[in-house]
Amino acid sequence: MKLAVFDFDSTLMDGETIDFLAKPLGLEEKVASITEKAMAGELDFFESLIERVSLLKGLPYSKAVEICKDLPLMPGAYELVAELKKRDYKVVCFSGGFRIGTSPAKEKLCLDADFSNVLHEREGILTGLVGGDMMFGYSKGDMIQRLQNILGITRENTLVCGDGANDLSMFAHADTRIAFCARDVLKKEANIIIDEKDLTKILEKI
Template sequence: MIQSQALTLQQIADIQQNLSAALSIHSFSLHPFDALLNHTVVVAAVQHSCDDDDLVKAVIAKTAEQHHCEIALLEHTPKLSEPGLLVMDMDSTVIQIECIDEIAKLAGLGEKVAAVTERAMRGELAFKDSLISRVACLHGVRVSQLEQIRNSIPLMPGLARLLDVLKANGWKVAIASGGFTYFAGYLEQRLGLDASRANVLAEEDGVLTGTVIGDIVDADVKAVTVKELAERWGIPMHQTVAMGDGANDLKMMEVAALGVAFEAKPIVNAQADAAIRYSGLDAMLAYLSV
Protein backbone atom coordinates (compact mmCIF):
# COMPACT_ATOMS: atom_id res chain seq x y z
CA MET A 1 0.00 0.00 0.00
CA ILE A 2 1.31 3.43 -0.97
CA GLN A 3 -0.10 6.79 0.11
CA SER A 4 1.03 10.35 -0.48
CA GLN A 5 -0.40 13.84 -0.99
CA ALA A 6 -0.05 13.48 -4.76
CA LEU A 7 1.15 10.42 -6.63
CA THR A 8 1.90 10.66 -10.34
CA LEU A 9 2.21 7.65 -12.62
CA GLN A 10 5.94 8.35 -12.90
CA GLN A 11 6.32 8.37 -9.11
CA ILE A 12 4.47 5.07 -8.85
CA ALA A 13 6.75 3.59 -11.51
CA ASP A 14 9.83 4.86 -9.65
CA ILE A 15 8.54 3.42 -6.37
CA GLN A 16 7.89 0.10 -8.07
CA GLN A 17 11.46 0.08 -9.37
CA ASN A 18 12.89 0.92 -5.93
CA LEU A 19 10.88 -1.85 -4.26
CA SER A 20 11.87 -4.46 -6.83
CA ALA A 21 14.91 -5.47 -4.76
CA ALA A 22 12.55 -7.10 -2.27
CA LEU A 23 9.04 -7.14 -3.75
CA SER A 24 7.52 -8.02 -7.09
CA ILE A 25 4.51 -5.78 -7.83
CA HIS A 26 1.92 -7.17 -10.23
CA SER A 27 -0.79 -4.50 -10.28
CA PHE A 28 -2.02 -1.22 -8.79
CA SER A 29 -5.50 0.02 -7.88
CA LEU A 30 -7.00 2.89 -5.91
CA HIS A 31 -7.73 2.10 -2.27
CA PRO A 32 -11.48 1.95 -1.47
CA PHE A 33 -10.96 4.68 1.17
CA ASP A 34 -9.12 7.02 -1.22
CA ALA A 35 -12.08 9.43 -1.18
CA LEU A 36 -11.98 9.64 2.65
CA LEU A 37 -8.51 11.13 2.67
CA ASN A 38 -6.93 14.28 1.29
CA HIS A 39 -4.26 12.30 -0.50
CA THR A 40 -3.85 9.46 -2.96
CA VAL A 41 -3.89 5.89 -1.69
CA VAL A 42 -2.81 3.09 -4.01
CA VAL A 43 -3.06 -0.63 -3.29
CA ALA A 44 -0.46 -2.87 -4.90
CA ALA A 45 -0.68 -6.62 -5.40
CA VAL A 46 2.77 -7.87 -4.41
CA GLN A 47 4.82 -11.00 -4.02
CA HIS A 48 7.99 -11.36 -1.96
CA SER A 49 11.06 -11.76 -4.12
CA CYS A 50 13.23 -12.51 -1.06
CA ASP A 51 12.73 -14.27 2.28
CA ASP A 52 14.67 -11.76 4.37
CA ASP A 53 12.04 -9.81 6.34
CA ASP A 54 14.63 -7.34 7.61
CA LEU A 55 15.70 -6.59 4.04
CA VAL A 56 12.08 -6.11 2.97
CA LYS A 57 11.49 -3.63 5.80
CA ALA A 58 14.72 -1.80 5.01
CA VAL A 59 13.83 -1.47 1.33
CA ILE A 60 10.33 -0.22 2.18
CA ALA A 61 11.69 2.34 4.68
CA LYS A 62 14.34 3.61 2.27
CA THR A 63 11.84 3.90 -0.60
CA ALA A 64 9.32 5.70 1.61
CA GLU A 65 12.00 8.18 2.65
CA GLN A 66 13.17 8.75 -0.92
CA HIS A 67 9.67 9.50 -2.16
CA HIS A 68 8.31 11.11 1.02
CA CYS A 69 5.35 8.74 1.11
CA GLU A 70 3.84 6.04 3.30
CA ILE A 71 4.43 2.44 2.24
CA ALA A 72 3.14 -0.56 4.17
CA LEU A 73 3.13 -4.27 3.43
CA LEU A 74 -0.04 -5.66 5.00
CA GLU A 75 -2.21 -8.74 4.57
CA HIS A 76 -5.14 -9.14 6.96
CA THR A 77 -6.04 -5.95 8.82
CA PRO A 78 -9.03 -4.85 10.93
CA LYS A 79 -12.15 -3.87 9.00
CA LEU A 80 -13.47 -0.33 9.22
CA SER A 81 -17.00 -1.60 8.54
CA GLU A 82 -17.03 -3.73 11.71
CA PRO A 83 -16.79 -2.49 15.35
CA GLY A 84 -13.18 -2.06 16.34
CA LEU A 85 -10.86 -0.50 18.91
CA LEU A 86 -8.05 2.01 18.43
CA VAL A 87 -5.76 2.66 21.41
CA MET A 88 -3.32 5.53 20.97
CA ASP A 89 -0.42 6.93 22.90
CA MET A 90 -0.99 10.55 23.88
CA ASP A 91 2.23 12.56 23.86
CA SER A 92 3.67 13.07 20.35
CA THR A 93 0.85 10.95 18.91
CA VAL A 94 -2.57 12.40 19.77
CA ILE A 95 -0.90 15.72 20.61
CA GLN A 96 2.21 17.41 19.25
CA ILE A 97 4.03 17.86 22.56
CA GLU A 98 5.48 15.84 25.44
CA CYS A 99 3.54 17.19 28.43
CA ILE A 100 6.20 16.23 30.97
CA ASP A 101 8.77 18.28 29.07
CA GLU A 102 6.44 21.28 29.05
CA ILE A 103 5.84 21.00 32.82
CA ALA A 104 9.59 20.71 33.37
CA LYS A 105 10.07 24.02 31.59
CA LEU A 106 7.94 25.61 34.30
CA ALA A 107 10.42 24.22 36.84
CA GLY A 108 13.38 25.50 34.82
CA LEU A 109 14.50 21.97 33.92
CA GLY A 110 13.06 21.64 30.43
CA GLU A 111 16.23 20.63 28.58
CA LYS A 112 17.31 18.14 31.24
CA VAL A 113 13.97 16.35 31.30
CA ALA A 114 13.53 16.46 27.52
CA ALA A 115 16.87 14.69 27.07
CA VAL A 116 15.77 11.87 29.38
CA THR A 117 12.38 11.66 27.62
CA GLU A 118 14.09 11.26 24.25
CA ARG A 119 16.31 8.45 25.54
CA ALA A 120 13.35 6.67 27.14
CA MET A 121 11.30 6.85 23.94
CA ARG A 122 14.22 5.37 22.02
CA GLY A 123 14.27 2.44 24.41
CA GLU A 124 17.66 3.36 25.88
CA LEU A 125 16.29 3.68 29.44
CA ALA A 126 13.82 1.65 31.50
CA PHE A 127 10.57 3.61 31.26
CA LYS A 128 9.54 3.31 34.92
CA ASP A 129 12.90 4.49 36.23
CA SER A 130 13.09 7.33 33.75
CA LEU A 131 9.57 8.50 34.57
CA ILE A 132 10.24 8.49 38.31
CA SER A 133 13.39 10.58 37.83
CA ARG A 134 11.66 13.01 35.48
CA VAL A 135 8.58 13.44 37.68
CA ALA A 136 10.87 14.19 40.63
CA CYS A 137 12.03 17.25 38.68
CA LEU A 138 8.47 18.58 38.71
CA HIS A 139 8.43 19.04 42.49
CA GLY A 140 7.18 22.48 43.43
CA VAL A 141 5.25 23.27 40.24
CA ARG A 142 1.79 24.58 41.07
CA VAL A 143 -1.08 22.52 39.63
CA SER A 144 -2.71 25.76 38.46
CA GLN A 145 0.27 26.29 36.15
CA LEU A 146 -0.59 23.11 34.24
CA GLU A 147 -3.73 24.78 32.98
CA GLN A 148 -1.78 27.00 30.60
CA ILE A 149 -0.26 23.88 29.00
CA ARG A 150 -3.59 22.06 28.87
CA ASN A 151 -5.45 24.97 27.31
CA SER A 152 -2.95 25.34 24.47
CA ILE A 153 -2.31 21.67 23.64
CA PRO A 154 -1.70 21.36 19.89
CA LEU A 155 -3.55 18.37 18.45
CA MET A 156 -1.87 16.22 15.82
CA PRO A 157 -2.92 16.88 12.20
CA GLY A 158 -5.46 14.39 10.90
CA LEU A 159 -6.83 13.56 14.35
CA ALA A 160 -10.27 15.09 13.79
CA ARG A 161 -10.84 13.21 10.52
CA LEU A 162 -9.59 9.96 12.04
CA LEU A 163 -11.98 10.22 14.98
CA ASP A 164 -14.94 11.27 12.84
CA VAL A 165 -14.56 8.31 10.48
CA LEU A 166 -13.96 5.74 13.22
CA LYS A 167 -16.90 6.94 15.33
CA ALA A 168 -19.19 6.95 12.29
CA ASN A 169 -18.32 3.29 11.81
CA GLY A 170 -18.93 2.22 15.41
CA TRP A 171 -15.31 2.09 16.57
CA LYS A 172 -14.12 2.76 20.12
CA VAL A 173 -11.12 5.04 20.63
CA ALA A 174 -8.98 5.34 23.76
CA ILE A 175 -5.72 6.78 25.05
CA ALA A 176 -3.14 4.68 26.91
CA SER A 177 -0.41 7.03 28.03
CA GLY A 178 2.73 7.07 30.09
CA GLY A 179 1.84 10.72 30.59
CA PHE A 180 -0.64 12.16 33.04
CA THR A 181 -4.37 11.98 33.74
CA TYR A 182 -4.51 15.78 34.03
CA PHE A 183 -4.10 15.94 30.27
CA ALA A 184 -5.44 12.54 29.17
CA GLY A 185 -8.72 13.02 31.03
CA TYR A 186 -9.11 16.47 29.52
CA LEU A 187 -8.53 15.11 26.01
CA GLU A 188 -10.97 12.25 26.63
CA GLN A 189 -13.71 14.77 27.40
CA ARG A 190 -12.74 17.29 24.72
CA LEU A 191 -12.46 14.75 21.91
CA GLY A 192 -15.29 12.47 22.99
CA LEU A 193 -13.02 9.46 23.45
CA ASP A 194 -14.30 6.30 25.07
CA ALA A 195 -11.57 5.83 27.70
CA SER A 196 -8.16 7.02 28.84
CA ARG A 197 -5.47 5.59 31.09
CA ALA A 198 -2.46 7.51 32.36
CA ASN A 199 -0.39 8.29 35.45
CA VAL A 200 -1.73 10.35 38.35
CA LEU A 201 0.51 13.20 39.51
CA ALA A 202 0.59 13.51 43.30
CA GLU A 203 -0.12 16.94 44.72
CA GLU A 204 -0.33 18.58 48.11
CA ASP A 205 -1.91 21.96 48.76
CA GLY A 206 -2.08 22.60 45.01
CA VAL A 207 1.61 21.84 44.43
CA LEU A 208 3.15 18.83 42.68
CA THR A 209 5.10 16.60 45.08
CA GLY A 210 7.33 15.10 42.39
CA THR A 211 5.77 11.63 42.62
CA VAL A 212 2.97 9.65 41.01
CA ILE A 213 0.10 7.83 42.71
CA GLY A 214 -0.44 4.14 42.03
CA ASP A 215 1.04 1.89 39.38
CA ILE A 216 2.98 3.50 36.56
CA VAL A 217 1.49 3.10 33.09
CA ASP A 218 4.38 1.39 31.34
CA ALA A 219 4.53 -0.86 28.28
CA ASP A 220 2.99 -3.82 30.10
CA VAL A 221 0.08 -1.77 31.41
CA LYS A 222 -0.57 -0.36 27.95
CA ALA A 223 -0.74 -3.88 26.49
CA VAL A 224 -3.13 -4.99 29.24
CA THR A 225 -5.26 -1.90 28.57
CA VAL A 226 -5.78 -2.92 24.94
CA LYS A 227 -6.94 -6.38 26.02
CA GLU A 228 -9.15 -5.09 28.85
CA LEU A 229 -10.90 -2.51 26.70
CA ALA A 230 -11.48 -5.00 23.89
CA GLU A 231 -13.03 -7.41 26.39
CA ARG A 232 -15.11 -4.65 28.01
CA TRP A 233 -16.71 -3.70 24.72
CA GLY A 234 -16.88 -7.17 23.20
CA ILE A 235 -14.45 -6.35 20.42
CA PRO A 236 -12.46 -9.29 19.01
CA MET A 237 -8.69 -8.83 19.13
CA HIS A 238 -8.48 -9.12 15.35
CA GLN A 239 -10.34 -5.79 15.26
CA THR A 240 -7.83 -3.88 17.41
CA VAL A 241 -5.24 -1.26 16.46
CA ALA A 242 -2.54 0.32 18.65
CA MET A 243 -0.61 3.40 17.57
CA GLY A 244 2.31 5.24 19.13
CA ASP A 245 5.78 6.68 18.70
CA GLY A 246 7.98 5.36 21.51
CA ALA A 247 9.49 2.13 22.81
CA ASN A 248 6.89 2.21 25.58
CA ASP A 249 4.23 1.55 22.92
CA LEU A 250 5.76 -1.59 21.42
CA LYS A 251 4.02 -4.12 23.66
CA MET A 252 0.54 -2.76 23.03
CA MET A 253 1.32 -2.64 19.32
CA GLU A 254 2.34 -6.28 19.53
CA VAL A 255 -0.87 -7.49 21.20
CA ALA A 256 -3.11 -5.52 18.83
CA ALA A 257 -3.98 -6.97 15.44
CA LEU A 258 -2.35 -3.94 13.80
CA GLY A 259 0.49 -1.92 15.29
CA VAL A 260 1.10 1.47 13.68
CA ALA A 261 4.16 3.62 14.33
CA PHE A 262 3.44 7.35 14.09
CA GLU A 263 6.36 9.77 13.55
CA ALA A 264 8.15 7.20 15.65
CA LYS A 265 11.61 6.42 16.94
CA PRO A 266 13.69 4.02 14.78
CA ILE A 267 13.18 1.07 17.14
CA VAL A 268 9.41 1.47 16.79
CA ASN A 269 9.40 1.89 13.01
CA ALA A 270 11.48 -1.28 12.74
CA GLN A 271 9.02 -3.41 14.73
CA ALA A 272 5.64 -1.95 13.76
CA ASP A 273 3.33 -3.56 11.21
CA ALA A 274 3.02 -0.21 9.45
CA ALA A 275 4.39 3.30 9.86
CA ILE A 276 3.18 6.83 9.25
CA ARG A 277 6.18 9.10 8.73
CA TYR A 278 5.00 12.02 6.63
CA SER A 279 1.19 12.17 6.85
CA GLY A 280 -1.39 12.98 9.51
CA LEU A 281 -3.05 10.53 11.87
CA ASP A 282 -5.89 9.95 9.42
CA ALA A 283 -3.45 8.07 7.17
CA MET A 284 -4.10 5.13 9.51
CA LEU A 285 -7.51 4.70 7.88
CA ALA A 286 -5.83 3.45 4.71
CA TYR A 287 -4.36 0.55 6.69
CA LEU A 288 -7.84 -0.79 7.47
CA SER A 289 -9.79 -3.20 5.29
CA VAL A 290 -13.19 -2.40 3.81
Protein backbone atom coordinates in the same frame (compact mmCIF):
# COMPACT_ATOMS: atom_id res chain seq x y z
CA MET B 1 -17.39 -3.24 17.25
CA LYS B 2 -13.68 -2.51 16.88
CA LEU B 3 -11.07 -0.96 19.17
CA ALA B 4 -8.56 1.78 18.36
CA VAL B 5 -5.99 2.66 21.02
CA PHE B 6 -3.76 5.69 20.62
CA ASP B 7 -0.78 6.90 22.57
CA PHE B 8 -1.13 10.55 23.61
CA ASP B 9 2.26 12.29 23.70
CA SER B 10 3.64 12.86 20.19
CA THR B 11 0.74 10.86 18.74
CA LEU B 12 -2.65 12.44 19.46
CA MET B 13 -0.84 15.46 20.89
CA ASP B 14 2.01 17.27 19.16
CA GLY B 15 4.71 17.15 21.83
CA GLU B 16 5.45 15.65 25.25
CA THR B 17 3.27 16.76 28.16
CA ILE B 18 6.08 16.53 30.68
CA ASP B 19 8.31 18.75 28.53
CA PHE B 20 5.63 21.46 28.56
CA LEU B 21 5.37 21.14 32.35
CA ALA B 22 9.14 21.35 32.81
CA LYS B 23 9.47 24.53 30.73
CA PRO B 24 8.43 27.05 33.43
CA LEU B 25 10.95 25.43 35.77
CA GLY B 26 13.73 25.86 33.24
CA LEU B 27 14.14 22.08 33.03
CA GLU B 28 12.66 21.40 29.58
CA GLU B 29 15.92 20.27 27.96
CA LYS B 30 16.90 18.02 30.87
CA VAL B 31 13.48 16.34 30.95
CA ALA B 32 13.32 16.05 27.16
CA SER B 33 16.67 14.26 27.11
CA ILE B 34 15.40 11.62 29.55
CA THR B 35 12.12 11.30 27.63
CA GLU B 36 13.92 10.67 24.36
CA LYS B 37 16.04 7.89 25.85
CA ALA B 38 12.96 6.26 27.39
CA MET B 39 11.00 6.40 24.12
CA ALA B 40 13.94 4.89 22.26
CA GLY B 41 13.95 1.98 24.70
CA GLU B 42 17.29 2.93 26.24
CA LEU B 43 15.86 3.46 29.75
CA ASP B 44 13.35 1.56 31.86
CA PHE B 45 10.07 3.45 31.44
CA PHE B 46 9.07 3.34 35.11
CA GLU B 47 12.44 4.57 36.31
CA SER B 48 12.52 7.34 33.72
CA LEU B 49 8.98 8.45 34.65
CA ILE B 50 9.85 8.63 38.35
CA GLU B 51 13.02 10.60 37.57
CA ARG B 52 11.28 13.09 35.27
CA VAL B 53 8.29 13.70 37.55
CA SER B 54 10.60 14.30 40.51
CA LEU B 55 11.98 17.29 38.61
CA LEU B 56 8.49 18.87 38.58
CA LYS B 57 8.47 19.20 42.38
CA GLY B 58 7.44 22.69 43.42
CA LEU B 59 5.37 23.55 40.33
CA PRO B 60 1.95 24.94 41.34
CA TYR B 61 -0.74 22.40 40.48
CA SER B 62 -2.94 25.17 39.04
CA LYS B 63 -0.12 26.09 36.66
CA ALA B 64 0.19 22.46 35.56
CA VAL B 65 -3.56 22.26 34.89
CA GLU B 66 -3.46 25.51 32.94
CA ILE B 67 -0.61 24.27 30.76
CA CYS B 68 -2.30 20.94 30.07
CA LYS B 69 -5.77 22.20 29.18
CA ASP B 70 -4.53 23.63 25.87
CA LEU B 71 -1.87 21.19 24.71
CA PRO B 72 -1.55 21.25 20.89
CA LEU B 73 -3.35 18.35 19.25
CA MET B 74 -1.69 16.62 16.32
CA PRO B 75 -2.86 17.72 12.86
CA GLY B 76 -5.70 15.48 11.74
CA ALA B 77 -6.67 14.31 15.23
CA TYR B 78 -10.26 15.55 15.07
CA GLU B 79 -10.85 14.16 11.60
CA LEU B 80 -9.28 10.79 12.43
CA VAL B 81 -11.30 10.17 15.59
CA ALA B 82 -14.58 11.24 13.95
CA GLU B 83 -14.03 8.90 11.00
CA LEU B 84 -13.03 5.94 13.19
CA LYS B 85 -16.22 6.36 15.19
CA LYS B 86 -18.20 6.25 11.94
CA ARG B 87 -16.43 2.94 11.26
CA ASP B 88 -17.67 1.51 14.60
CA TYR B 89 -14.42 1.87 16.54
CA LYS B 90 -14.27 2.54 20.24
CA VAL B 91 -11.45 5.10 20.38
CA VAL B 92 -9.30 5.17 23.51
CA CYS B 93 -6.13 6.92 24.65
CA PHE B 94 -3.39 5.24 26.70
CA SER B 95 -0.70 7.55 28.06
CA GLY B 96 2.38 7.20 30.21
CA GLY B 97 1.73 10.90 30.78
CA PHE B 98 -0.90 12.54 32.93
CA ARG B 99 -4.66 12.77 33.31
CA ILE B 100 -4.58 16.56 33.49
CA GLY B 101 -3.45 16.36 29.85
CA THR B 102 -5.41 13.41 28.50
CA SER B 103 -8.79 14.29 30.00
CA PRO B 104 -9.13 17.70 28.28
CA ALA B 105 -8.10 16.04 25.01
CA LYS B 106 -10.65 13.26 25.60
CA GLU B 107 -13.41 15.85 25.85
CA LYS B 108 -12.25 17.80 22.78
CA LEU B 109 -11.83 14.72 20.59
CA CYS B 110 -14.85 12.83 21.99
CA LEU B 111 -12.74 9.80 22.89
CA ASP B 112 -14.47 6.91 24.64
CA ALA B 113 -11.91 6.75 27.48
CA ASP B 114 -8.46 7.86 28.57
CA PHE B 115 -6.05 5.92 30.78
CA SER B 116 -3.04 7.75 32.20
CA ASN B 117 -1.23 8.71 35.41
CA VAL B 118 -1.93 11.23 38.15
CA LEU B 119 0.52 13.84 39.41
CA HIS B 120 0.44 13.99 43.20
CA GLU B 121 -0.06 17.41 44.75
CA ARG B 122 -0.20 18.65 48.31
CA GLU B 123 -1.59 22.05 49.25
CA GLY B 124 -1.66 23.03 45.59
CA ILE B 125 1.98 22.19 44.84
CA LEU B 126 3.34 19.22 42.89
CA THR B 127 5.29 16.92 45.21
CA GLY B 128 7.31 15.21 42.50
CA LEU B 129 5.39 11.95 43.01
CA VAL B 130 3.14 10.14 40.53
CA GLY B 131 0.77 7.16 40.49
CA GLY B 132 -1.61 5.51 38.05
CA ASP B 133 -2.42 2.85 35.48
CA MET B 134 0.32 3.56 32.94
CA MET B 135 3.59 3.67 34.86
CA PHE B 136 5.37 0.59 33.54
CA GLY B 137 6.68 -0.63 30.22
CA TYR B 138 4.06 -3.40 30.22
CA SER B 139 1.11 -1.21 31.30
CA LYS B 140 -0.40 -0.57 27.88
CA GLY B 141 -0.30 -4.25 26.97
CA ASP B 142 -1.96 -5.16 30.25
CA MET B 143 -4.72 -2.58 29.84
CA ILE B 144 -5.49 -3.37 26.21
CA GLN B 145 -6.08 -7.02 27.10
CA ARG B 146 -8.48 -5.96 29.84
CA LEU B 147 -10.41 -3.76 27.42
CA GLN B 148 -10.53 -6.46 24.77
CA ASN B 149 -11.94 -8.91 27.32
CA ILE B 150 -14.54 -6.47 28.65
CA LEU B 151 -15.70 -5.38 25.19
CA GLY B 152 -15.39 -8.77 23.53
CA ILE B 153 -13.06 -7.45 20.83
CA THR B 154 -10.42 -9.64 19.20
CA ARG B 155 -6.89 -8.65 18.23
CA GLU B 156 -8.03 -8.88 14.59
CA ASN B 157 -10.40 -5.97 15.27
CA THR B 158 -7.87 -3.96 17.29
CA LEU B 159 -5.81 -1.04 15.99
CA VAL B 160 -2.97 0.49 17.99
CA CYS B 161 -0.91 3.58 17.24
CA GLY B 162 2.10 5.04 19.03
CA ASP B 163 5.60 6.41 18.69
CA GLY B 164 7.84 4.95 21.41
CA ALA B 165 9.12 1.94 23.29
CA ASN B 166 6.38 1.98 25.93
CA ASP B 167 3.88 1.29 23.12
CA LEU B 168 5.50 -2.06 22.32
CA SER B 169 3.47 -3.98 24.90
CA MET B 170 0.15 -3.00 23.29
CA PHE B 171 1.51 -3.73 19.81
CA ALA B 172 1.70 -7.38 20.89
CA HIS B 173 -2.10 -7.57 21.10
CA ALA B 174 -3.28 -5.94 17.86
CA ASP B 175 -3.24 -6.95 14.21
CA THR B 176 -3.13 -3.34 12.98
CA ARG B 177 0.01 -1.74 14.40
CA ILE B 178 0.77 1.84 13.39
CA ALA B 179 4.09 3.54 14.11
CA PHE B 180 3.41 7.28 13.86
CA CYS B 181 6.50 9.49 13.49
CA ALA B 182 8.03 6.79 15.65
CA ARG B 183 11.37 5.61 16.98
CA ASP B 184 13.03 2.69 15.22
CA VAL B 185 12.36 0.36 18.15
CA LEU B 186 8.61 0.63 17.44
CA LYS B 187 8.80 0.74 13.65
CA LYS B 188 10.29 -2.76 13.73
CA GLU B 189 7.05 -4.13 15.19
CA ALA B 190 4.63 -2.08 13.07
CA ASN B 191 2.84 -3.09 9.88
CA ILE B 192 1.89 0.51 9.03
CA ILE B 193 4.49 3.29 9.23
CA ILE B 194 3.60 6.96 8.87
CA ASP B 195 6.38 9.53 9.03
CA GLU B 196 4.29 12.64 8.34
CA LYS B 197 2.67 14.65 11.14
CA ASP B 198 -0.86 14.13 9.81
CA LEU B 199 -3.10 11.62 11.54
CA THR B 200 -5.53 11.50 8.60
CA LYS B 201 -2.85 9.51 6.73
CA ILE B 202 -3.92 6.58 8.89
CA LEU B 203 -7.31 6.52 7.18
CA GLU B 204 -5.60 5.83 3.85
CA LYS B 205 -3.93 2.72 5.27
CA ILE B 206 -6.71 0.91 7.13
